[in-house]
Amino acid sequence: MNKRARHAAPAPGTTRPTVTVCRGCCCGTPEVPGPDHTAQLRDLRQALDGTATVRVTDCLDACERANVIVVQPSAEGRKNGGRPVWLGLVNDPDATSDITAWVRGGGPGVTDPPDILDLYTFRPSRRVQAELHDT
Secondary structure (H helix, E strand, O other): OOOOOOOOOOOOOOOOOEEEEEOOOOOOOOOOOOOOHHHHHHHHHHHHOOOOEEEEEOOOOOHHHOOOEEEEOOHHHHHOOOOOEEEOOOOOHHHHHHHHHHHHOOOOOOOOOOHHHHHOEEOOOHHHHHHHHHO
16 A cells, blocks of 8 residues: 555534645656646635635555545435545546536535436445545
8 A cells, every 4th residue: 555644634613625636656747648737736725715615645556546535414414415526537638627617616415416327436445435434
């Protein structure tokens, strides 16, 4: 397993969604050619400023799906049954725009994601899911 940065997980009462962006082993590196990784992160932060917490982690251990982004629900979203949504192969600006529009609308448990995001959604192993909450 890859070494991860340790960041605080969202608190149980977090009032807004959290967007975790992988920028480790493969994600956000030249190993994933094409996207402007710096611009992607900047665009997420600018578009979601005041709406969601955007955090970066070293590795989410789903390298075969680089670039990986995880959208975690707000407190309201969790109350409504929302769960973290893992998105892989987020390698174009349109996908990033679809994610930001969904999160601005409330994210998991509040607003249904655009249908196009079904193409990016995946379920990581239970071990990997648990480790996201431990970081």
